[in-house]
Amino acid sequence: MEAGRMAPKTPSNRTEERQALPPPSEQPVAERTAALSRTIAQLQKQIRRLRRVKRALAGKAGRLRKIFDRAPIGIGLRDMQDRFLEGNPAMTQMLGYSQKDLRSMNLGMIIHSEDEPARQALFQELVEGKKDFYQLDLRFFSNDRGLRWGRLHDSLVRGVDGKSLYSLVMIQDITREKQAEAELALHRENLRSLASELALTEERERRRLAEFLHDEISQPLALAKIKLASLQGNLSDPCLIQQAEEVQELLGQAIHLTRNLTSELSLPVLHENGLVEAVEWLAEQFQEKYGISVCVNRNTEPMDALPEGVRVLLFRSVNELLTNVGKHAQARRAEISFWQDNDYLYLEIADNGIGFDVSSFPTRGRGFGLFSVRERLRHLGGVLKVNSAPGQGTRMTITVPRTGTEDSAPVW
Known part of the structure; x- marks a missing residue:
């Protein structure tokens, strides 16, 4: 064989060469098979998860449908x-x-x-x-x-x-609920009407008693005092004169007490002069009785247009609240203020007394008076607000609607 030339391959040589080399696609097929197996496993896992989600959603949908239907x-x-x-x-x-x-x-x-x-x-x-x-x-x-x-x-x-x-x-x-509300409102209105009628009856009875005191007691007492004074001038016995003077003094006290009681029952100063003037008169009486200085601020228009029942209610409320001040507040000074807007009338009583814990006032002596005032104002659509604290004095504010009518205004 010449140099540089390769010897031709014999059949035996080719067979040996093929046996020495690996199959051309054996390694890639194994890799692809493994990858495909992993993919199939992941898909199966996803399918199982989706089936669980589907079952859960179906369960939730069923529950929601039951809730919706039932x-x-x-x-x-x-x-x-x-x-x-x-x-x-x-x-x-x-x-x-x-x-x-x-x-x-x-x-x-x-x-x-x-x-x-x-x-x-x-x-x-x-x-x-x-x-x-x-x-x-x-x-x-x-x-x-x-x-x-x-x-x-x-x-x-x-x-x-x-x-x-x-x-x-x-x-x-909510038809039944609304019907119940309407029935309750009607019952409240009926109770308010009954309370108003009862209060009006009470006021009429007060006036009747005042007339009786004036006509049947005060006048006879005054006449007896006049006659006793006439007889006293004819007496010469010093003992009888002294006794006559004592009787005169007793008659004077009885007349004074009877007149005061008549005024408290019939309130002539309120009916003749109006609410603000009556409160000023009440403040003078209060100052004389308790020794507490009272200032009345008239920052409002005349209130003659208020129904009589409203005026009586406010006057008696002020009287009750001032009485509480005199008995419990230990105050040196009190102030009464009036003002109003388009819808409401406001009346405030403030003092510089010892104050009290508002949350505990129903258990104190003053509790019933405040409760009584609140209840009577409530029938009129009004409210009583009390602001106080120990050592800080007390401020009591009455608010009533200006549209109160005679029939809806319960009196004391």
């Missing part, structure tokens, strides 16, 4: 045009429409025309994102039961992009 209040879904998409059995029963009929209606069709504008305004705020939900008591029409009262709760369901998908509305029939 809820005791009406639940419905509406599109953004206010049309019903679906209603639960309680909704169809309450409204008196079938599911098919309900899908052809919108919510505004069943709402009372006087209540619909308020609902539309709240729903618009809901759509604009100003509210997450709204609740409103309104009237609605039931197909088979007529006009009803309902408590409507409305909220939006939004997608992941924040866009409104549909509305979830719940309606609870």
